[in-house]
Amino acid sequence: MKQTLQSLLTFGRNELTRRGVPDPELDAKYLLLEAFRTDMVHFLMNRSRPLPEEEEIGEGIRRYREMIGLRGKRIPLQQILGTQEFMGLSFYVNRHVLIPRQDTETLAELVLREHPGEGEHILDLCTGSGCIAISLARLGNFRRITAADLSAEALKVAERNREGLLGGLDEGGKASCQVELLQGDLFLALEPTEEVLGEGWDGFDVLVSNPPYIPSCDIPGLEAEVKDYEPRMALDGSGDGLEFYRRIARDGGRYLKHGAAVYLEIGYDQGEKVKQILQEHGFCDVRIIPDAAGHDRVAAAGWS
Ligand code: GLN
Numbered sequence: 001m002k003q004t005l006q007s008l009l010t011f012g013r014n015e016l017t018r019r020g021v022p023d024p025e026l027d028a029k030y031l032l033l034e035a036f037r038t039d040m041v042h043f044l045m046n047r048s049r050p051l052p053e054e055e056e057i058g059e060g061i062r063r064y065r066e067m068i069g070l071r072g073k074r075i076p077l078q079q080i081l082g083t084q085e086f087m088g089l090s091f092y093v094n095r096h097v098l099i100p101r102q103d104t105e106t107l108a109e110l111v112l113r114e115h116p117g118e119g120e121h122i123l124d125l126c127t128g129s130g131c132i133a134i135s136l137a138r139l140g141n142f143r144r145i146t147a148a149d150l151s152a153e154a155l156k157v158a159e160r161n162r163e164g165l166l167g168g169l170d171e172g173g174k175a176s177c178q179v180e181l182l183q184g185d186l187f188l189a190l191e192p193t194e195e196v197l198g199e200g201w202d203g204f205d206v207l208v209s210n211p212p213y214i215p216s217c218d219i220p221g222l223e224a225e226v227k228d229y230e231p232r233m234a235l236d237g238s239g240d241g242l243e244f245y246r247r248i249a250r251d252g253g254r255y256l257k258h259g260a261a262v263y264l265e266i267g268y269d270q271g272e273k274v275k276q277i278l279q280e281h282g283f284c285d286v287r288i289i290p291d292a293a294g295h296d297r298v299a300a301a302g303w304s
Pocket of ligand 1: 210212235
């Protein structure tokens with residue numbers, strides 16, 4: 001019997017179900033569309049038609065089977081496709097960066113809403129794929145964004161996203177905001193500031209970060225996709241998951257202007273503790289903001 005797109009989909013779905021993949025039907029469909037470089041409309045119109053025996057089709061089937069094999073090993077769909085959407089923009093991802101989460105859009109949207117003005121200098125720590133920094137640059141009116149990460153491999157991904165999403169924008173009219181990428185451990189990436197940020201630089205207006213915040217002992221309990229294939233250094237917030245908040249709160253003040261604002265992504269049960277850490281280090285007006293699902297997701301504060 002000849003293969004059809006539908007029979008391939010059924011094969012893929014069964015294979016992924018057998019391997020315990022959470023959304024087998026949907027993932028098999030995305031992989032099928034990718035393998036045949038086609039879209040949902042084409043699939044719906046042609047799914048029951050026997051596939052012609054052409055080299056190109058054989059190539060598509062081979063690609064599809066290979067991708068189903070990878071997904072069956074629980075490699076995240078986004079790493080196989082090489083892309084994840086964030087704030088309406090398509091970001092390149094690989095195994096060196098945390099896959100941008102919808103939850104994190106809460107943080108980006110909040111910053112855009114509360115800082116509509118022009119000319120601010122933003123710092124993004126633990127930038128990973130660059131999804132926060134680059135979407136703020138695309139969608140906001142900021143002057144300059146400095147984004148840092150400890151991982152050189154993550155910075156390569158961020159660089160590719162900067163090129164893909166901000167490159168050449170200047171020519172199109174709206175001058176794009178400059179995003180600079182720096183390597184280093186949190187604020188150490190900014191040292192010496194005169195050299196890195198320029199003479200006369202006088203502090204950031206806004207600090208944003210989605211740091212690693214999962215307690216080390218919770219990592220083995222995460223889904224296979226996350227614990228086996230996303231970078232542990234993007235997830236592991238050490239013993240109680242709060243280490244990065246302590247370090248950011250301890251050192252942040254030295255890099256912020258008076259009146260600056262801080263936005264940190266947090267885990268759903270970390271609101272009270274992060275609030276306390278920020279207050280202990282002199283931050284004021286601490287707010288804990290929920291995401292679309294109603295879970296605490298962002299800690300916002302002021303520096304005076
Ligand atoms: N929200 C991510 C997760 O649940 C964790 C992100 C982080 O540690 N910054 O996997």
